[in-house]
Amino acid sequence: MQRGRRSRIVAASLVLLVLTVGFLPSLDQAGLPMDEGSLLVYPELVLRGQIPYLDFETFYGPANLWVLSAAFSTFGANIFVERGVGLLYRVAVLLAIFGIAQRWGTILGAGVMFIAGVLLLPLKLSSYAWMGALACGLTALWLFCNESRMRCFLAGLLAGFALLFRPDLGPAVFLGAFPICYGMSWRSRYIFFAGVLPFGLLTLLAGPSQVLNNLFLFPVIHSNPARRLPLFSAGGSLVALLFLHLLACGVNLAAGFFAWRKDGSEGNGRLLTSTALFSAGLTCQATQRLDIIHFLSVGFLSISLLPVSLATLTNGCRAGQPARSISLLGISSVIAVVALTAPEITISMRKTFVAAFTSPQSAVFVNRQDRTFPFRSPQVAQAAGKMFETLGRLSQPGERLFVGPADLRRTNYCDTFIYHLFPDLSPATYFLEMNPLSANRTGSRLAPDVRSADWLVLNREWDAWEEPNRSIETGSDEPNAIVRTHFSLVDEFPPYLLLQRKY
Known part of the structure; x- marks a missing residue:
């Protein structure tokens, strides 16, 4: 035995x-x-x-x-x-x-x-x-x-x-x-x-209502047709x-x-x-x-x-x-x-x-203070590093940050990791992930969340998202209108856009 x-x-x-x-x-x-x-x-x-x-x-x-x-x-x-x-x-x-x-x-x-x-x-x-x-x-x-x-x-x-x-x-x-x-x-x-x-x-x-919404209604009923x-x-x-x-x-x-x-x-x-x-x-x-x-x-x-x-x-x-x-x-x-x-x-x-035995360089790590995130593309990593440096230099602790795609009518993906690299900035939105037919659904709080932000980091890469499902559908243009009206472009770091609230 x-x-x-x-x-x-x-x-x-x-x-x-x-x-x-x-x-x-x-x-x-x-x-x-x-x-x-x-x-x-x-x-x-x-x-x-x-x-x-x-x-x-x-x-x-x-x-x-x-x-x-x-x-x-x-x-x-x-x-x-x-x-x-x-x-x-x-x-x-x-x-x-x-x-x-x-x-x-x-x-x-x-x-x-x-x-x-x-x-x-x-x-x-x-x-x-x-x-x-x-x-x-x-x-x-x-x-x-x-x-x-x-x-x-x-x-x-x-x-x-x-x-x-x-x-x-x-x-x-x-x-x-x-x-x-x-x-x-x-x-x-x-x-x-x-x-x-x-x-x-x-x-x-x-x-019960929030649990029902997040674990059943939005993922199964609303967003699933755009992810399947x-x-x-x-x-x-x-x-x-x-x-x-x-x-x-x-x-x-x-x-x-x-x-x-x-x-x-x-x-x-x-x-x-x-x-x-x-x-x-x-x-x-x-x-x-x-x-x-x-x-x-x-x-x-x-x-x-x-x-x-x-x-x-x-x-x-x-x-x-x-x-x-x-x-x-x-x-x-x-x-x-x-x-x-x-x-x-x-x-x-x-x-x-x-x-495991040759240790090839498979990712480019971009560091900010004591935090890091690995990128697949050296070009995107370099652009992100410059954008992080600019945002870190201009922003103040406690200000509100919003991260999303450049076209907020289509909320298929976003760079959620950026919130991790800026712990001194407060997330400005309930939608830290962007899920189609959820964040951009009629009556969602996306537009007010965008308006409450001090800084926007938007990524044009996610605008080209294309799958054979309902993710191609667009929602309200109100969040985009708020971006155009209330924010000014600080600089472009392709594919990223950095915008600041107009004061």
Whole structure:
């Protein structure tokens, strides 16, 4: 028993070490101006006492902001701390996957963990709420499969926190919990659902109407048609990967169901069924915007679980661990299928590991005081540096700053990270991120927010945003009219415009 535990620890540690080496180059790579910028700005606002949904718009749960706030208050607010949290999320996801898969043997556990990690490498290290939610959800499944009072409560608590990270993970969480709950006593079920209760704290903090607006009405009803990408717009390899995910979900469910029927409630069949249902419940995240990032954030789980399912079916769904040869065949088969279906993933993995040992310069960091942000383009980085220097020289602490696109009729994207680089200036708007059909919707507070600003930083690059959805629609011209009437141009730093209020 002790020897088996030692071998599992060694196997998990070695695989995790290899994958961590692959993740490390992402610490120095270019950041996404709005997506990662919000991860730098929102936690600091929380530390200042502001409340998500009430004081600023966000379409995600607050748990990620709480975690980042704690990290920033301990280690400082910078992009490396933020990405360090992202690395911890991925480590937690991989360890939870190993904890689930190792019940079919150490070889399968290590193989499944390796495949999952390789598929996660292209996602880099940004600490998005989705990864925190997956870490909580998968760890909850791993804990929940053993019926003890403490493990059931902790599983429920983690399931609740998964929803606090991403409320839209609800279908996956409850689908995954159902098979395990089905074979448990009522006492264990009550203990599990008692742990889920922290999700209710959300409505107490910001108020039911703001929570409903930010977590359902705006992201699902209003803004989603302008963010969704139709499936026909995706490339052939992405469509093939989506079919591979759906096929993997079917195989995983079949293996879990047959193993569950054969071994009863005491074996691993229930756990495999739960994990398969959990992965199937994530599918909407990929189909609503089928690009490589959204797909891999979902498909990594179903595809990496395939070796367990193949070994289970090959083993006749019998209880116990499959033979070593069956495990190795399942792992190698899945790796080969992924390499044939999407060779760019194999190329990306090779480049990532080469970068870990050659340290190529992949981003240009622009610094302001003790803060920094990495740019992909040296030209844009140089222009931004000059603009930051001018704004820092002319502005006074406490003045209000607004950041957005140059054409405020189309609010598809913005440079949220700029608020992070100027902590001495107060954000002038509720819309620190720009979401289409939300910030520019009829009756929004965008125009009054613009008018309240002392400084505007507008980016012409986002005016050319073009996708096959409703993001091309324009809203009211009132914010643009306010810019023309109440602000004067200080200077241009292409693609940036710096404007100051007329006094």
